[in-house]
Amino acid sequence: MITSINDCTTLNNGVKMPWFGLGVYKSQPGEEVETAVRLAIEHGYRSVDTAKLYNNEEGVGKAIRDSGIRREDIFVTTKVWNTDQGFDNTLKAFEASRKRLGMDYVDLYLIHWPGTRLYKETWKALEKLYKDGYVRAIGVSNFNIHHIETLLADCEFVPMVNQVEYHPRLTQTELLAYCKSHNIQFEAWSPLMRGQLLQDETIRRIADAHGKTPAQVILRWDLEHGVVTIPKSVRKERIQENADIFDFTLSSEEVAAIDALNRNERVGPDPDTFDF
Numbered sequence: 001m002i003t004s005i006n007d008c009t010t011l012n013n014g015v016k017m018p019w020f021g022l023g024v025y026k027s028q029p030g031e032e033v034e035t036a037v038r039l040a041i042e043h044g045y046r047s048v049d050t051a052k053l054y055n056n057e058e059g060v061g062k063a064i065r066d067s068g069i070r071r072e073d074i075f076v077t078t079k080v081w082n083t084d085q086g087f088d089n090t091l092k093a094f095e096a097s098r099k100r101l102g103m104d105y106v107d108l109y110l111i112h113w114p115g116t117r118l119y120k121e122t123w124k125a126l127e128k129l130y131k132d133g134y135v136r137a138i139g140v141s142n143f144n145i146h147h148i149e150t151l152l153a154d155c156e157f158v159p160m161v162n163q164v165e166y167h168p169r170l171t172q173t174e175l176l177a178y179c180k181s182h183n184i185q186f187e188a189w190s191p192l193m194r195g196q197l198l199q200d201e202t203i204r205r206i207a208d209a210h211g212k213t214p215a216q217v218i219l220r221w222d223l224e225h226g227v228v229t230i231p232k233s234v235r236k237e238r239i240q241e242n243a244d245i246f247d248f249t250l251s252s253e254e255v256a257a258i259d260a261l262n263r264n265e266r267v268g269p270d271p272d273t274f275d276f
């Protein structure tokens, strides 16, 4: 059972990754992201999820350096963007991300979206970065089963993580079961469906029963499913609220009631049809 913000999942290469972290998509570069990361670390967060696309890697790196927490005690994820895919481009993009973060290494490097043509070459570059010791773990994001199967057909390392859209309206049961059976850690993006689920009656009822908020119930539901979760906020009270999920559990009936809210509804693009 997950009972502390410090609890970690063990990835398929033995590296430990916190079950809970801060997302920073749309956190503005500079003061906004720096403050969010600083507040999160003060409230016990030890994992931050950024990407080249978010244009805030510098601020993430600065806030971590200024926090006084040792680098090895914070888990940092960043991602290679679609236009940087391919073997050589990915190596260059990684080096640029690493410099912007101001770090010797990154904990987890992900392929942000599969695209259609280059992700196998991109994966080879991630494998090289892993073998050369620049990243402690490598993984994918927005990969469906067929994308992962293509990689598995000829890869040296099975991805350690698949980060996908996941919330009570998009429960991705088949993909989740597939990742579990292949020892690929499943990670939820937009776990709060960007705030769209907080009025849901079922979630509110469960929240009231526990004296918790709807956001806390949704994030706890991720943990009950063995899913890493990285809610984003730039507001102190929400950063604190989202992390206060380690002193209660959901019953199997409550988990099932939330599972039943699935409508296969996305807030982001579909990995099989996106075109950017």
Ligand SMILES: NC(=O)c1ccc[n+]([C@@H]2O[C@H](COP(=O)([O-])OP(=O)(O)OC[C@H]3O[C@@H](n4cnc5c(N)ncnc54)[C@H](OP(=O)(O)O)[C@@H]3O)[C@@H](O)[C@H]2O)c1
Binding pocket: 022, 023, 024, 025, 026, 049, 050, 112, 141, 142, 163, 164, 188, 189, 190, 191, 192, 193, 194, 195, 198, 215, 230, 231, 232, 233, 234, 235, 238, 241, 242, 268
């Ligand atoms: N791999 C990918 O393709 C991908 C795609 C999307 C996101 N991500 C990652 O996943 C992270 C989380 O996803 P997300 O940012 O899209 O959405 P999210 O975490 O589901 O929701 C964030 C939104 O909800 C608000 N919020 C946060 N906590 C709240 C609370 N307790 N009560 C009410 N509202 C709350 C935030 O506003 P305030 O900031 O104003 O509090 C923000 O508008 C991202 O930041 C990013 O790191 C990855």
